Amino acid sequence: MxxxxxxxxxxxxxxxxxxxxxxxxxxxxxxxxxxxxxxxxxxxxxxxxxxxxxxxxxxxxPGLVDGHVHVTGGGGESGFSTRVPAPLLSRYTRAGVTSVVGLLGTDDCARSTRELVASIYALREQGLNAWGYSGGYHLPPTTLTGSVRGDIAFVEPLIGVGEIAISDHRSSQPTLDELLRLASEAHVAGLMTGKAGIVHLHLGDGARGLELVRRALDGSELPARVFNPTHVNRRRALFDEAVELARRGCCIDLTAFPVAEGEDAWSAADAWLRYRDSGAPPAHLTVSSDAGGCLPCFDADGRVCGMDVGESGALLATLNELLARGVTLEQALPAFTSNPARLLRLAGKxxxxxxxxxxxxxxxxxxxxxxxxxxxxxxxxxxxxxxxxxxxx
The missing domain is CATH 2.30.40.10 (Urease, subunit C, domain 1)
Structure with missing residues (x-):
């Protein structure tokens, strides 16, 4: 033979x-x-x-590590017809993304952790590196085994819990005790398995901002790295709060979404530059795309008045904008590559x-x-x- x-x-x-x-x-x-x-x-x-x-x-x-992707598709805030279809393989690879972490968002009812894991396995079968988070926006979290700790311990692709929504009218309005209990489940499961064991937190534009995370750090023994807030550039005051959390040991995540002129937000490139100039630890900053997710805007009554869809290509667009503004590749790349790989404990990435x-x-x-x-x-x-x-x- x-x-x-x-x-x-x-x-x-x-x-x-x-x-x-x-x-x-x-x-x-x-x-x-x-x-x-x-x-x-x-x-x-x-x-x-x-x-x-x-x-x-x-x-x-290095291949880009996108730590926030709706691999099943996101959306659904304005009826079932607004559920975003799942992105197909080349939408990631054409954008230089070689590793993704999938999650559920607002719709963790019609969409499930079971569907998420199936989508992760489908991407792996097609050659993409893929992992995911147990849960979604709401508490109690949707799980496969009945608990977040069980999901992380026994479901190989699941490495943490998220995206749990706080300071958002779509959240389940979690209390401090609920957040601490969830974070302890993720943290202990991470210790048991060597996985990331983090709580990936969706931040809305509510005035409470990161208050719940500050209280969790002040009132518990949990390591700061367990709390991983994302979308922190969606409001300028929220970004300032996030920088202070990064100084305390949290890893904060910028979203590469479009920002209109005059909007109370920072683009991912603007926020990256402000973070650098703040002197906060460079290793505590990541950038993700929200690919496949719905990017809605809401009126005063909380109804959707417009929407866009996140794209993986936003990562390279942000990287290239930073380079055009005088940042070197050596300075810019870690937030898209080595920093998320370290936080997520993705060996070799x-x-x-x-x-x-x-x-x-x-x-x-x-x-x-x-x-x-x-x-x-x-x-x-x-x-x-x-x-x-x-x-x-």
Whole structure:
């Protein structure tokens, strides 16, 4: 019987940002990992099957880690017809996203954790790295096993709980005791399993802001890292509160949603720059897209008066805006790569290093994802999608 040897890949002339700049390097990929990095071509046996790709000096960055994605689709705030369809595979990969964390939002009634886990497995079968959160906006949280601790402990893709809504008219108006009990469940499950064990908190635009999280930190022994607020740039005063929480040890998440001129909000790029200038810990900041989620606006009675849909492409758009404003790749990249990977305890993600997963994105001169590799498999080559979802044309 003839045994075929798996093909290695040699990426030549890559301008590597790991996120730190390494200069022009050659990379050998195999078995889903980065096997070797060097500035000169390696000596390889002639009989060894190697697929060589010349990146011609393009910038090579770690695959983007999007920590807030509605993989089942979001929405539903204005009737069943407003339920957003689930994004298909290439919507992520064309945007340079190689890892996602899925969650439920307002609709954790018609949509379920069971459906979420099925969607995560479907994305994995198509080659994307995917995990998820137990629960949704409301308490008690929707679960598979009957408890958040059980979900995190026994359902492999589930790494925390979220997005639990606070300071929002759509939330279940959780009390401090309820939040602490939920956070303790997630934290202990994280200790048991080595998973993230965090509470991913949706922040609405309510005046209470992050008061509940401050009270939780002041009145419990739980580590600050357990509380992970997102959408913190949706109000300028809320962002200022979030920066102070980052100083206390929380990791805060910016959402790359559109911001109109004169709106009481910061764009993700504006908020990133303000965070940097604040002197808060750089490692405590992440950026996510809210891809697949509904981005509604409400009137004074809480009724939807308009809506948009989050897109994975918002991450690269934000990254490129930061670069255009004078930020270096080394400074900007961690919030999109290594910081979320560290918070979410995703080993091998968010960096380019020997032994790390071969999740890589080559950027063209305009900052678009020209080449995208997940576990060394090409999903996009020279700007052309190579692997599509089952139901994509």
């Amino acid at each position: 003839t045994v075929s040897m798996p093909t290695l890949q040699l990426l030549r002339n890559a301008d590597v940002h790991a996120p730190e700049p390494l200069g022009v390097q050659q990379l050998l990929l195999g078995g889903g990992k980065v096997l070797w990095i060097g500035d000169a071509l390696p000596e390889l046996p002639a009989a060894l099957p190697v697929d060589t790709i010349d990146l011609e000096g393009r910038r090579l960055i 968010g960096q380019i290093a020997v032994g790390a997963d071969a999740d890589l994105v080559a950027l063209d001169a305009q900052g678009a994802a020209c080449d995208v590799f997940i576990a060394g498999v090409a999903h996009v080559r020279a700007g052309v999608v190579q692997r599509r979802g089952i139901f994509e044309r």
